[in-house]
Amino acid sequence: MLSFEEAKARLETAGQGHVLQFWAELSAEESNTLLEEISKLQPEELLEHCRAVAVAEAASRHSSADGRLDARMKPVPPEFIGSVRKSEKETLQIWGDEGLLQISQDRVAVLLLAGGQGTRLGVPYPKGMYNVGLPSGKTLYQVQAECIQKVQKLANVKHGSRCTIPWYIMTSEFTLGPTEKFFKDNEYFGLCPSNVVMFEQRMIPAVGFDGKIILEKKNKIAMAPDGNGGLYRALVDNKILEDMERRGVEYLHVYCVDNILVKMADPVFIGFCVIKGADCGAKVVDKAYPAEPVGVVCRVDGLYQVIEYSEIQPETAEIRGPGGELLFSAGNICNHFFTRDFLKDVAEKFESQLKQHVAIKKVPFVDGEGNLVKPTKPNGIKMEKFVFDVFQFSKKFVAFEVLREEEFSPLKNADGAPLDTPTTARRSLLAQHYRWALAAGGNFLDEQDKPIPPKHSMTQNEDPPAICEISPLVSYFGEGLEKLLKQKNLKSPFLLDENEAENLVKTT
Numbered sequence: 001m002l003s004f005e006e007a008k009a010r011l012e013t014a015g016q017g018h019v020l021q022f023w024a025e026l027s028a029e030e031s032n033t034l035l036e037e038i039s040k041l042q043p044e045e046l047l048e049h050c051r052a053v054a055v056a057e058a059a060s061r062h063s064s065a066d067g068r069l070d071a072r073m074k075p076v077p078p079e080f081i082g083s084v085r086k087s088e089k090e091t092l093q094i095w096g097d098e099g100l101l102q103i104s105q106d107r108v109a110v111l112l113l114a115g116g117q118g119t120r121l122g123v124p125y126p127k128g129m130y131n132v133g134l135p136s137g138k139t140l141y142q143v144q145a146e147c148i149q150k151v152q153k154l155a156n157v158k159h160g161s162r163c164t165i166p167w168y169i170m171t172s173e174f175t176l177g178p179t180e181k182f183f184k185d186n187e188y189f190g191l192c193p194s195n196v197v198m199f200e201q202r203m204i205p206a207v208g209f210d211g212k213i214i215l216e217k218k219n220k221i222a223m224a225p226d227g228n229g230g231l232y233r234a235l236v237d238n239k240i241l242e243d244m245e246r247r248g249v250e251y252l253h254v255y256c257v258d259n260i261l262v263k264m265a266d267p268v269f270i271g272f273c274v275i276k277g278a279d280c281g282a283k284v285v286d287k288a289y290p291a292e293p294v295g296v297v298c299r300v301d302g303l304y305q306v307i308e309y310s311e312i313q314p315e316t317a318e319i320r321g322p323g324g325e326l327l328f329s330a331g332n333i334c335n336h337f338f339t340r341d342f343l344k345d346v347a348e349k350f351e352s353q354l355k356q357h358v359a360i361k362k363v364p365f366v367d368g369e370g371n372l373v374k375p376t377k378p379n380g381i382k383m384e385k386f387v388f389d390v391f392q393f394s395k396k397f398v399a400f401e402v403l404r405e406e407e408f409s410p411l412k413n414a415d416g417a418p419l420d421t422p423t424t425a426r427r428s429l430l431a432q433h434y435r436w437a438l439a440a441g442g443n444f445l446d447e448q449d450k451p452i453p454p455k456h457s458m459t460q461n462e463d464p465p466a467i468c469e470i471s472p473l474v475s476y477f478g479e480g481l482e483k484l485l486k487q488k489n490l491k492s493p494f495l496l497d498e499n500e501a502e503n504l505v506k507t508t
């Protein structure tokens with residue numbers, strides 16, 4: 001641990017001596033906490049960070065820079081976009097088979113970005129622990145864990161293997177403890193603990209407009225995770241690439257915690273990327289409307305990039321092509337494919353070039369008397385790196401367009417908001433499972449055993465006429481349901497878990 005003198009010298013080098021202003025008032029325990037925090041800050045990096053914040057803040061006040069970026073944006077050429085909608089069934093099958101083959105050979109892992117604070121949802125625990133109110137009561141983490149088990153099984157059955165898809169989970173100071181405990185308490189949802197690797201991303205100080213670090217307590221610096229692009233440093237800090245190499249993992253599916261429809265280690269996406277020889281790929285959906293809060297995958301000066309929803313000019317987002325379609329329609333759903341070699345290159349050569357994005361926030365702080373102030377106006381800057389900012393370094397980038405109703409329904413806001421809430425997430429999953437059951441030939445009955453007329457198309461705001469939830473342990477993507485459900489009467493609410501599947505097999 002640093003001594004007081006060392007900490008003082010370190011802070012003064014970076015022009016941040018004020019961090020120790022309450023030192024004389026701190027108890028021994030409080031001073032130790034502060035020294036521990038300071039010991040994690042390297043003086044040169046701290047200086048650089050505070051300078052970068054000042055520069056970025058000035059740039060953000062002159063929006064012309066972003067304006068110019070907009071002017072240079074071009075849509076992704078159609079030949080670089082694979083598409084579920086536009087592809088033949090046979091082609092999808094070829095991609096899916098390739099993906100399952102890679103999975104069966106232990107060459108695929110998934111990596112969950114779970115270091116965010118989930119401020120918009122407003123719960124005091126990690127988002128993955130959220131239960132959106134499914135009949136089974138499953139949380140997002142459980143749904144994801146079960147998907148992994150099922151894909152492993154599909155690969156094993158097809159190839160006679162005993163494969164593993166390691167699950168890397170990037171957490172932050174806010175989410176590591178509770179996530180670890182949750183997994184332990186739930187016995188890793190049936191996964192082998194050694195194949196669930198949690199690691200922590202770095203935290204960086206929030207800085208005021210005057211270039212000074214903000215104190216949120218007399219002995220606590222206001223820290224925030226360094227954005228989901230903090231992944232690349234965290235991979236190095238925690239030797240994750242070495243772990244992947246040891247396990248023989250070549251391909252990584254990176255995804256964001258809050259999409260209830262996420263297709264974990266999606267064999268079709270993996271197979272598509274592998275067959276195309278891509279080192280980097282992104283799943284996209286057609287943007288629903290110009291102001292939808294999703295990034296846009298595009299090209300800028302010939303390089304692939306995502307322009308984040310917070311950084312695109314509204315008039316650019318609204319540009320339409322000759323057929324009336326949005327010109328920049330490739331909505332990023334935070335599902336990325338990377339080869340391990342590409343990640344190694346990024347870690348070794350490019351990480352330091354990643355753009356710092358500025359988020360101007362209201363950061364609670366202590367005033368000169370040590371009283372906590374909750375600002376009513378933004379007073380500070382948090383810098384974030386974005387996971388997709390590495391696309392520009394790719395030698396072969398591909399985009400893969402998937403169907404929104406099958407693959408994208410994020411949980412961002414608390415109920416009451418119009419979109420991306422627990423209600424919309426639950427509805428999307430139940431509507432999907434209802435569609436799968438109908439397609440498999442099931443007939444739904446109500447509580448009085450009266451048939452519920454099937455409904456083959458529903459709007460986004462409509463609940464399905466029958467409640468049907470299918471465990472990922474039974475079907476990962478609607479596969480294998482016909483043998484269970486064809487011409488069966490299913491009483492709503494219908495919960496198809498492994499026990500129910502066994503019963504249905506017996507009655508066939």
Ligand SMILES: CC(=O)N[C@H]1[C@@H](OP(=O)(O)OP(=O)(O)OC[C@H]2O[C@@H](n3ccc(=O)[nH]c3=O)[C@H](O)[C@@H]2O)O[C@H](CO)[C@@H](O)[C@@H]1O
Pocket residue numbers: 113114115116117170172201225226227228230255256257258293294295296306308309331332333334386387388410412
């Ligand atoms: C930067 C980024 O990827 N933006 C994408 C993200 O936006 P959005 O603004 O929704 O991104 P979030 O803040 O929810 O973060 C996305 C994911 O990154 C994780 N996270 C975030 C910050 C952090 O320091 N550490 C960390 O691990 C979160 O836990 C989450 O799993 O999802 C949208 C789709 O839903 C996309 O259209 C956006 O382009």
